[in-house]
Amino acid sequence: MEKINQFSAQRFLLLIKRYLLFNAKTWLIGLGATSGVMIVIGVIQAYISDYGYNVSALATTGQVIIYVGGFILTSMAYNEIHTPARSQFYLTLPATTTEKLFSQWLITSVFFVLVANLLLSVVLLIGNLIGNIAWSVPFDIFNPFTKGNLELMLIYIITQSIFFLGALYFRKNNFLKTILSLFVIGTALNIITVLFALLLFGTDGMQIESGMMDMQFTVWLEETFPVAMKILFYGVLAPFCLVVSYFKLKEREV
Numbered sequence: 001m002e003k004i005n006q007f008s009a010q011r012f013l014l015l016i017k018r019y020l021l022f023n024a025k026t027w028l029i030g031l032g033a034t035s036g037v038m039i040v041i042g043v044i045q046a047y048i049s050d051y052g053y054n055v056s057a058l059a060t061t062g063q064v065i066i067y068v069g070g071f072i073l074t075s076m077a078y079n080e081i082h083t084p085a086r087s088q089f090y091l092t093l094p095a096t097t098t099e100k101l102f103s104q105w106l107i108t109s110v111f112f113v114l115v116a117n118l119l120l121s122v123v124l125l126i127g128n129l130i131g132n133i134a135w136s137v138p139f140d141i142f143n144p145f146t147k148g149n150l151e152l153m154l155i156y157i158i159t160q161s162i163f164f165l166g167a168l169y170f171r172k173n174n175f176l177k178t179i180l181s182l183f184v185i186g187t188a189l190n191i192i193t194v195l196f197a198l199l200l201f202g203t204d205g206m207q208i209e210s211g212m213m214d215m216q217f218t219v220w221l222e223e224t225f226p227v228a229m230k231i232l233f234y235g236v237l238a239p240f241c242l243v244v245s246y247f248k249l250k251e252r253e254v
Helices: 009-048 055-075 084-091 097-135 147-169 174-201 210-253
Strands: none
Touching: 009 055, 009 097, 055 097, 055 147, 055 174, 084 210, 097 147, 097 210, 147 174, 147 210
């Protein structure tokens, strides 16, 4: 007999299936509404614009809608455990905390962004086809798997982990509270960065030549700081949020 504290691929897939079944209606409504809006915008653009059907501009608009919508859906990922009538059932599911956490994270991050971008490609193709039939606009297909778009998907997956943590941490208004938390943390980090720079490179009262201080600060600002931020963003942010989410979910189970 398989132990409950060991990872099970079968349980993991069942949790994914369960989440999709419970949230299919919300996803279909959101993606369907977005698709309809994008088709209408594309047809209007093809009709009134002298440049025809601008797939690049429409793809940018669609991705903004997709990513903001994805953050909102992610913020709702754990509404079940914040509802007293349903939380006990979810928390007592015969699955490990790791299986529960990563099944929902995988769906709301990788699965969502891939499905949404593929759907966007199909929607833009439909709009382009309508424009071609009605006004003979040229074909221009959106490829969601270019290097630039794959980088955008990666950025979404990383930033999505913040809203995933917010979904577990906050009980109500998860999306808005996560946005507010990001603003407060960002402001605090900016203040700390300025204070750190002043302590590191001195102030007017310190015996450091102004030119040398400016040069050191410029080097730090243009070379060291961006590299450090890149490492923190791509290598630390998502793992940190997932680890904290794990312990938060574990705490709720206890």
